[in-house]
Amino acid sequence: MKAKGKVIFFGEHAVVYGYTALSLPINLSTNVNIKKNDNLVIELKNLNKKLGFEEAKKDKDFRYVIKAIELLKVKEPFFLSVSSELPVSCGLGSSASVVVATIRALSKFFNLNLPKKEIAKLSHRVEREVQGKASITDTYTISYERALKIRNNEFSFIDEFEKTVREEKLYIAYVEEREMKTADLIKVVSEKEEKEEIFKEIEEITREALSSDVERIKELMLENHKLLDKLGVSTKGLNRVVRLAKKFGCGAKLTGAGGGGCVIILGDLNEEEKELIEKIVKSLYLA
Ligand SMILES: Nc1ncnc2c1ncn2[C@@H]1O[C@H](COP(=O)(O)OP(=O)(O)O)[C@@H](O)[C@H]1O
Ligand SMILES: C[C@@](O)(CCOP(=O)(O)O)CC(=O)O
Numbered sequence: 618m619k620a621k622g623k624v625i626f627f628g629e630h631a632v633v634y635g636y637t638a639l640s641l642p643i644n645l646s647t648n649v650n651i652k653k654n655d656n657l658v659i660e661l662k663n664l665n666k667k668l669g670f671e672e673a674k675k676d677k678d679f680r681y682v683i684k685a686i687e688l689l690k691v692k693e694p695f696f697l698s699v700s701s702e703l704p705v706s707c708g709l710g711s712s713a714s715v716v717v718a719t720i721r722a723l724s725k726f727f728n729l730n731l732p733k734k735e736i737a738k739l740s741h742r743v744e745r746e747v748q749g750k751a752s753i754t755d756t757y758t759i760s761y762e763r764a765l766k767i768r769n770n771e772f773s774f775i776d777e778f779e780k781t782v783r784e785e786k787l788y789i790a791y792v793e794e795r796e797m798k799t800a801d802l803i804k805v806v807s808e809k810e811e812k813e814e815i816f817k818e819i820e821e822i823t824r825e826a827l828s829s830d831v832e833r834i835k836e837l838m839l840e841n842h843k844l845l846d847k848l849g850v851s852t853k854g855l856n857r858v859v860r861l862a863k864k865f866g867c868g869a870k871l872t873g874a875g876g877g878g879c880v881i882i883l884g885d886l887n888e889e890e891k892e893l894i895e896k897i898v899k900s901l902y903l904a
């Protein structure tokens with residue numbers, strides 16, 4: 618079974634403290650296959666790891682898949698394999714994508730017929746229990762596969778916002794590997810004294826974006842990025858890509874927890890501009 622990834626257009630980190638975030642699903646996905654087997658084996662293809670259940674429980678990289686299996690309390694053994702187009706730990710919700718694809722695959726294999734709402738709830742519980750803190754942004758956007766406005770862990774669909782954004786091309790620049798995981802970056806923000814003032818400014822930007830045209834959305838993305846930089850979750854590499862995208866007349870900002878990872882770029886890039894960006898990033902996707 619498949620599950621997409623996600624980008625956060627506005628409000629990451631603020632959303633963990635009850636402010637608003639706007640998120641969109643993207644067409645990079647994770648695939649989880651399950652087949653009958655004599656014992657429970659899990660394979661993480663992108664990380665070249667294959668372990669039995671007991672061994673996997675000791676390896677950090679398996680924790681999302683293990684927690685999903687434990688929550689569903691499935692009994693019979695099986696062989697479960699994960700492979701994803703999403704670069705790992707770089708803000709595209711790879712963890713949530715793995716969790717949702719795993720729960721969808723378990724639901725199908727064991728004929729649990731879990732409804733979308735239940736899959737979203739279970740996936741969020743997995744992220745929360747593994748990370749210690751997690752808004753519903755990643756897991757709900759990926760479970761429902763629609764653009765969402767999230768606030769205080771409530772959500773509503775914002776198809777109009779997605780339609781406006783989709784008037785332009787959306788690129789994802791995978792800039793650099795993250796030194797820290799999502800949970801660590803959430804901790805960095807929690808120690809920032811001025812975080813509440815910054816969250817309030819991000820909140821204003823996010824609310825304005827909901828009713829803005831695509832040109833204004835591009836400007837607001839750049840403003841949101843500056844505030845994430847003030848929160849301490851951007852890097853020199855991310856800032857460099859944002860500056861270049863701005864020079865090319867695009868909107869741009871880091872997406873997800875930050876600390877490296879990805880920048881989203883909204884607007885049209887000609888071949889030369891794409892080449893200049895590709896020179897300073899690991900990969901550039903059209904999302
Ligand atoms: N392709 C994958 N295969 C197996 N596990 C994955 C994969 N992608 C992500 N994960 C799990 O999710 C973790 C990364 O989660 P996180 O730091 O939240 O990154 P992201 O910002 O992409 O959600 C990895 O350490 C691993 O446990
Ligand atoms: C930092 C945060 O707002 C987004 C994390 O996104 P990701 O795990 O980097 O894809 C945390 C959350 O909303 O769960």
Ligand SMILES: [Mg+2]
Nearest residue numbers: 710712713799
């Ligand atoms: Mg994650």
